[in-house]
Amino acid sequence: MVNIRSLDPSASPLDYYGSELRRLREEAGLNQDQLGKILFCTGSLVGQIETAKKVPTRQFSERLDAGLMTGGLFSRLVGLVLKSQLPTWFQPYAELEARATYISTYQSQLVYGLLQTPEYARAVLSVDHPDRLDEMVAARMERQRILDREHPPVTCVVLDEAALRLEIGGPEVMRRQLQHLLGCMRRQWTQIQVLPFTVGQHAGMMGSFNLLRFEDDPDLFYAESYDAGHMTANPQVIRERSVGYARLQATALSREDSAALIARVMEERYGHQPGPAVA
Incomplete structure (x- = not known):
């Protein structure tokens, strides 16, 4: 079943990434499984990233930019996402x-x-x-x-x-x-x-x-x-x-x-x- 958990894009870089992924996927008329096939991954992984349950990799982001033709949006965002995974004090x-x-x-x-x-x-x-x-x-x-x-x-x-x-x-x-x-x-x-x-x-x-x-x-x-x-x-x-x-x-x-x-x-x-x- 497709996960439709609601995200607050302002909550964190990871939430913003997930909300943008969902928005642009839906604009492209694709479900999670269809996008997963384009990215050579599972629809489940797409869903986990969309709901901020899993952190995207740089490779995933680059494939996403190519698949959805986003002009490098996710390749730029992923740096902020990964930096936010560092300990707060660091x-x-x-x-x-x-x-x-x-x-x-x-x-x-x-x-x-x-x-x-x-x-x-x-x-x-x-x-x-x-x-x-x-x-x-x-x-x-x-x-x-x-x-x-x-x-x-x-x-x-x-x-x-x-x-x-x-x-x-x-x-x-x-x-x-x-x-x-x-x-x-x-x-x-x-x-x-x-x-x-x-x-x-x-x-x-x-x-x-x-x-x-x-x-x-x-x-x-x-x-x-x-x-x-x-x-x-x-x-x-x-x-x-x-x-x-x-x-x-x-x-x-x-x-x-x-x-x-x-x-x-x-x-x-x-x-x-x-x-x-x-x-």
Whole structure:
């Protein structure tokens, strides 16, 4: 039976997306099953998105724009929808991250969110968001689109060696994640360095943090706790953390040595293990 749940388009970006989908589908004289066939999905999925019970993907939105000839409406809307799936306390940072021209980050245990594969992100997010995994992973992947812009931010990443060795999602997920990092290192505006265990005490021992720089706005420091993010443009904090980050970069391995370590860990720790010998 067709779901005719009433939506308030002003309630959220997801509700607005659903109401526009229903309006334009009905204007085209299509039922949910007919539109589903055009989009290579089920009519049930169309109905779930129309009633804001399921979050649309970017691929679904692009097919929808093509199928209903909307001029890119849903491809534009889906960014807002996915951003709204981020934790409320994180959304202000995500908006600023998207405007930054320089991103500098130190990560003490995990691969930086903008460099995570979908499988790695799913494993990380499953710890605290098992009931909203699809939405959270889609939102994280949407954040990564800033690295594919015509003018992406310069992104400098210092990863503690622990991030390479902490097994997230199993050996195959980690292997693909480290392989992805090696691919990211070939990007013109992305620099990845590894801080090896051998350095001992260092300037990042207080935990992960990000520094954002903008064209016209003050620099921003960001760090997060379990359920909140802390942002400040305090000049003294920016001064101290900028010096601390420069020391981390100086202490970390070079780009070439970092790539070699990532490749070595990928093969030695997460490489395909040979099966039992056949008699």
